[in-house]
Amino acid sequence: MADSAISKIKEEDFLPESTFGEEHRVYKQYYVKEGLLKIRQLRDNIAVCFAGDVDVGNEIEEHLHTLLDEVSFKECIQLIENSYNNANIEFILLKSSGQNENDIYYFNGSHCDKVNQAEIGSGKDLEYFSRDMTGIVNEFHKAGIDKYYYLGVVMGVMQCYILNNQTFQYGVGGTVTGIVMDSKIHWFRDMEYYLFDDDILKPDTMSVIARGHSVFTSSDLTGSTIMLLNEYFDSELERNPYLQRSMIKILSEKNMFYQMFYSRMDNVAVFTQLNGSTQKPFSKRWIRRRNEATDYVYTFDPQFVQFF
Numbered sequence: 622m623a624d625s626a627i628s629k630i631k632e633e634d635f636l637p638e639s640t641f642g643e644e645h646r647v648y649k650q651y652y653v654k655e656g657l658l659k660i661r662q663l664r665d666n667i668a669v670c671f672a673g674d675v676d677v678g679n680e681i682e683e684h685l686h687t688l689l690d691e692v693s694f695k696e697c698i699q700l701i702e703n704s705y706n707n708a709n710i711e712f713i714l715l716k717s718s719g720q721n722e723n724d725i726y727y728f729n730g731s732h733c734d735k736v737n738q739a740e741i742g743s744g745k746d747l748e749y750f751s752r753d754m755t756g757i758v759n760e761f762h763k764a765g766i767d768k769y770y771y772l773g774v775v776m777g778v779m780q781c782y783i784l785n786n787q788t789f790q791y792g793v794g795g796t797v798t799g800i801v802m803d804s805k806i807h808w809f810r811d812m813e814y815y816l817f818d819d820d821i822l823k824p825d826t827m828s829v830i831a832r833g834h835s836v837f838t839s840s841d842l843t844g845s846t847i848m849l850l851n852e853y854f855d856s857e858l859e860r861n862p863y864l865q866r867s868m869i870k871i872l873s874e875k876n877m878f879y880q881m882f883y884s885r886m887d888n889v890a891v892f893t894q895l896n897g898s899t900q901k902p903f904s905k906r907w908i909r910r911r912n913e914a915t916d917y918v919y920t921f922d923p924q925f926v927q928f929f
Contacts, residue, residue, distance in 0.1 A: 622776060623659035623670050624783065625795035625836075625849055628652065628743070636845050640796050640827050640838040641780070641814075643789035655795030658849035662834045664689060665805045671712035672742035673730070678710055685714075686853050698726060698733045706731050711741040717802040743792035750788060754779065769810050770879075772799045774892050776809060777881035781890045784816075784883075796829055796849070798836050808836075813877040815919075816842075818886045821926055822919065828872045833858075839872035846872060873915045874908075884929040891928050 626639070628651035637645055639655035646652065660670045663686050671678035681701060688697045694716060707730060714726040714733070727739040744750045761774045780797045788794055801807045808831030817824045825842035834851035835858065846869050850858055858864050876897040883890045899906040903925035909916040 622772075622779065622797060622799040624742075624744075624793055624797055625655050625657055625659060626653055626789060626792055627655075627657045627675055628792040629654075629675070636843070636847070638843045638845070639789065639794060640829070640840045640843065640845070640847055641784055641794070641816075642825070642840070642842045643784075643794050648790040648792075651792065653789060653792055653794075655847065656849075658798070658836055658851055660798055660800055661851050661853070662800075662806050663853065666717040666802075667694070668715045668800060668802075668806050669712055670715075670741070671710055673710035674708070677705070677708055678712065681705060681708075681710065681712065682853075698728075701728065702732050713739045713741060715800075715802060715806075717804055717806065719804050723802045744788070747788065747791055747793070750786070750793065753782065757782070768801050768803065769807075770894065772801055772809050773812060773879040773894075775799070777812065777814070777879070777892050778890060780814065781881065781883045781888075784885065785888050796836065796838050796847070798829075798831070798849070810878040811875065813880045815880060815882045816885055817882075818884070821882075821884075821921060821929065824919070826917075828875075828877060830868075830872060830875070830877075832868065832871070837868045837872060839869070874910060876906075882929075887929055889929050891925075 630651065632647060632652040635645055635654050635656060639645065645654040660668055661682055662668045667689065669682055669685060671681065684701065685697055688700060710730055712728045716724045725736050725739055726733050727736045740751060744754065757778050758775055761771060776797045776799050783794050799809045812829045814827040815824050827838060827840045827842065829836065829838050834854040836849040838847045848858060876899055877895060878897060880893045880895050881890060895901065899908065903922045905920045907918040
């Protein structure tokens, strides 16, 4: 899993807020914004994510993407170690060789080691964040649990945790994304967030989807759509307005697979599996589609509301 916030010395023109309403601005000496897909798929079964100097990280990703066509996976790692000794960068390289045959490699800026688990980025410098994230990952793991459901739950809880603890100021936030490694790399299933304060009928909703090798978000809180692109595979989306409109249409009209209800006032979350359905015993969603907009009305079972 990864967030999408990045910190830079130089302030840049961008949207004023993240998908979830976090303010893009200078926190201490760094300008923090949402704007980077941190998990980049390089091949069907290989992905990389980095933390540190964004320019160096992008450069390493480009080299890996090219080198994988020329040399073996192990030689790629050796070349990166030799070329980026003492770099201001950390990255995790993931490779799936088959079902339950997944390898994790951690690069600390000078050498790369095969590990069982790894954590990088600003979050690990926050003692409580690292501790609590480990607790969340362990709390929801059960034998036989559907891997996509497990990923969805942990992503949703992590997203709510970030909002409640206001970690964007420390460079942790934006949109949480994640992958499942199972012979090939599979992205998370479509997710909707339903956030509210004291009235469940007055929500802010956000949709988060993965298509191709990239992630797209929409937010009625900010009125914005954000594309977190993997330029190695989906660069055309940056140039093609027809494809962009298609993604906006999917975000506004598609019924999501999972939904996370979250009371910001009480810090209580309920994760549900919709399977694309709008009619569930605990909640129902009514949709009106028009040429220029899509309107929604939600109704809830009183017993469901009592959770909050």
